[in-house]
Every structure is written in structure tokens, then in C-alpha cells.
Amino acid sequence: MNPIVVVGSVALDSVRTPFGEAEEALGGSASYFAFSASHFAPVRIVAVVGEDFPVAHRELFDRRGIDLSGLETTAGRTFRWRGEYAAELGHAHTLETQLNVFSSFHPRLDRHHRASPFVFLANIDPELQLEVLDQMESPRLTVSDTMNYWIARKPERVLDVLRRVDVALLNEEEARALSGETQLVRAAAQLVQLGGKAVIVKKGEHGSLYATQEELFVAPAYPVSGLQDPTGAGDSFAGGFLGWLARTGRVDADSRRQAMAYGAAMASLAIEAFSPARLIAAQPTEIGDRVSTLHRMVEFRLEPLSK
């Protein structure tokens, strides 16, 4: 199967939601992505942690067969994030961000990373995302994520990344901020207009939409019964999306539609527990069942309006 390289953060998250809290749990965009995608294809992480990064966390990756040869350990403390979610569970309110060892991070890709056919540029400085793209040999599919922090500070670099990758992922707030459009279908169309080859807007409970010059596809969110913690939903979506394409080795438009459903399934698993615990424990049958449910949720028979 086609390996995926992910460049992003491996962090220690402290999160509070109306349903509970977690202290210094394993988090970070590369972690959620890797656990999600590991159900589909081999994953290689490029990231940095401090000397305080727990061995137990490292073992969680090992057990899922995730390649940590690109996980640098440097002097200092691991990246930490503290946040909370209100009752709506829409957007995280960041209480504290300690970049720590992440502040001087420059991704170093070995030969086997550079040769990876599938690439996920998780939410990091767009300049670093461009550095990674420069190092890749001849990837079959490159996908990026971003966040409002970078859109506010380096909008031109975020657009540079959006133009260079095959698929750019954004959440609704980010899509609005970067495009200047309020309605999300128009926001996605505007980002395609600005040079994006394909744009995915993640809309939380409203699902996600995929837009190119030719295509508009929408996938619903899988209806979770016990939402616990939305942290990592977007990266888990990306893991299912890229994971499916890497597993099948196909990147055509129809396969991307399927990949959107696998993304939705993985996001739904991620948010059913604090930390990536539920994502790690997911079984292939339940992933498949969720995709079947999503398929049935939108299915209707086309019947013309005859006289």
C-alpha cells in the first residue's frame, strides 16, 4: 500500500468540554491524522517533541505501526495546548498555547519521507508547508490544512500553499476568512477561483463539501450519539480522506467522493472520546458501517418530474 507522510504537530493537550476533561493527553494535528490514516495505509510522522514526551504515548503510535523515524526529540518541553469548548462544541476557545520545542521546528525529511506518494501538510506555518513541498520528490497527492492564525498573519503564504497542493482543507470559519465570502459554497468556489485545484470545507455537524472547477460534492456528518470532545475532528477527517485514497491507490474524482465519506466516518469516531483513544480502538467493521450509514443517509432515487 502507498505510504503517507504527515508533517504537523505532536502535542500534549489539556481539554475541557461540557462532558469532561483531559490533562496532558496525547494530541496534535499529526497525531490525530496518523491514528486515523493508520486504519488505511502506512503512515510516517515528521514532527518534533521535547525530552518530556511520555514513552507511553510513543508506544501508542508503535502499536498502530506508525513510523516515528521522523519524530525528532530535542532539548526542551513538548508543544502544549490548553482549550475548552462551550455547549455548542463548535469552536475551541484556546486558553494557552506553549509552542516550546515547536517554535524552532523545521521539518527534516529523510529519503523515505521524500519518496512518499501521499503527503498531508497538517496545520503548521505555511512557510514550513512550502519547505516540505519543495523537498517532496514526485508525490501523487498532496493535501494541506491550515488555521485562522495563519490566515490572519500570512494570507499570501496560505494561498501559495493552497495553489500548490492537490487538495486544500479548511473549516468553515477559515474558508470564510480566506475567501471573503459568507456562503460556504461560494467561499469554496472563490478559493478555486483564486487557484485552488480542489478545496474541502469542513462544516462540523453540517458535514463537508468538496469543490473543484467541475465538481461539487457534499458529505453529511455521521450522527454521533455520544459526542465527547471535538478536538482532532478535522485531522481525523483528513486521515480518512487521504487514507482511503492511499489504500486504493486512486485519486480520481469518484474516489475522492468515497474518501469524503471515510473522512466523515473517522471524524465521528475521533469525537466520541477525549484524546485519540476511540480513533485508535476503531474496528474496520465499524468504519465500514459508518460509511454505509452515510451512503444511506443521502440516497434517493432520481425520478423525473413528468407531466
Next chain:
Amino acid sequence: MNPIVVVGSVALDSVRTPFGEAEEALGGSASYFAFSASHFAPVRIVAVVGEDFPVAHRELFDRRGIDLSGLETTAGRTFRWRGEYAAELGHAHTLETQLNVFSSFHPRLDRHHRASPFVFLANIDPELQLEVLDQMESPRLTVSDTMNYWIARKPERVLDVLRRVDVALLNEEEARALSGETQLVRAAAQLVQLGGKAVIVKKGEHGSLYATQEELFVAPAYPVSGLQDPTGAGDSFAGGFLGWLARTGRVDADSRRQAMAYGAAMASLAIEAFSPARLIAAQPTEIGDRVSTLHRMVEFRLEPLSK
């Protein structure tokens, strides 16, 4: 074909949006519903207007073959509503409501109204909606709408209606208010739990969802390029939904899925112009094309996650 009776308001709307404005245009929930449903089946309006109601407006109904024998004209002025929409175009901000002749309205159904097999209870006082239900002989399908105004004032009566009709329509704000749940899939499930047979939540640009004990279906919104005025979108949705079922004479679950798509198509037409002008001018081919687009927007091939 099966006739539909609609009980609701016929009004004069003054609306301002970022894209323009209309003064004393034909409006009201029964009007939007009737123009939408008239593309599918015969429609009979039960409503009241004042002596100032323009003949030209009456002719618009006549030209669409809409039965106005239940449109009472009483001494006084027609119901007037004035509102505006901000850039987000989500929710109307009401500037002025003059109930006028509507304040003492009690629906009077003739024999041919009472015998109608399909019934739409547009947004009026839930006590009046119950009066109408009491008068119906043996309808095949009853559908209700409501609004926050009634949920705030008469929540128990709104729930009485919800329990008695076959399908209850609400927008997202109303679904949250009546159910006490924030997430919309949970809100719909809670309303089913409270006794609703089937609940549709209209989510604007995010489409709509349909929930029963057994089913969960979501339809996307049709991506309009030139949104002008969201007024009447919900009633136009209802017109497409009931219209399709009345036209086919089927009310089974799979037909309701199709009906959701026809509802979305009609809502998208309504919002492309001020007043019901675009809805009136709609051609069967463009309605059909929009439903085909919606079908393609959600289509993906189910392929199992094999080893």
C-alpha cells in the same frame, strides 16, 4: 392529481437585503407555499386578506391555477410584514408586523377543502392549526410549519400539532428551541422522542434533515449563484416536498426522500428573486435539473474497506 389545501398567511412584504429591496410585494407563508406546490399539484388556499389586497396579486394566483375560493376578504387592511436580512442572509430581522385582518382570522374550510388529501399548516397560531386538523376528513398526509414566536408563547400547543401531523417542519433555530438540544440531529431525534412522527429541520445553506424513529435522511441545499432574498425559502421547500408527494400519490419513506430534493430545488428558486417572482416563472425542466444536480452532489459508490 391529489389537491393540497394550505392554511396560512397571504401578506404584503417589505423586505431589504444586501442585494436590493421590495415594497409591499406579495408575500406570506401560504403564498410562497402555493406558488411552489402549484408546479406539482392543484393547490387551494385558505387565508384572509383585507379590502386593500391588489387585484394584480390575485391574478398571479389565478394564472398558476391556484384555488382562491378559501381566500376571505374582510374589512380592513391586509397583513403586512417588514424585515431585513444582514450580509449572512441567515435569519430575518423583523422591523414591523401588522397583523391587521389576520388578528381575528379563524380558518373556515368548505367541503372541498376538508376533503383535500394533502394538508399544509403554514406558520400560524398552533391553536388555529389544531382547528384545521379537527375539520379535515381523512387526509393522507398532514404537514405543519411553525415559528419561534409560537414556540416561545405556546410550546405545548406547538407540540400538540407536532404530535398530530404526519410531518413537522422547523428551521434550525426553532428545532433547537423546541427540543432543548443544540446539535440538530439530536434536536430532531428529541422531537421524534416527544411524539413527532417525522421531523424535518431546515438548515438554510446546509440543507435539510428528515428524521423518524427508523430513518435519518439529509438533503443538501441547491447551490444558488445569485441569492437575492431568503424570504419564503421554508414555505417553498414545503411546497416542493408536499407537491411531489401529492403529485405521485405516494407517501412512503423513499418518496419522502425524493420530496426533500424537490423541496430543496423549490427553495433555491424562491431565493433567487424578491417576492415569489422566480418561483412563479420556474420551468419544469429547471426544477428537474436542480433535483438531478442535488442527486449528483451526494452520490458516491459504496466500496467496502477490505483487507
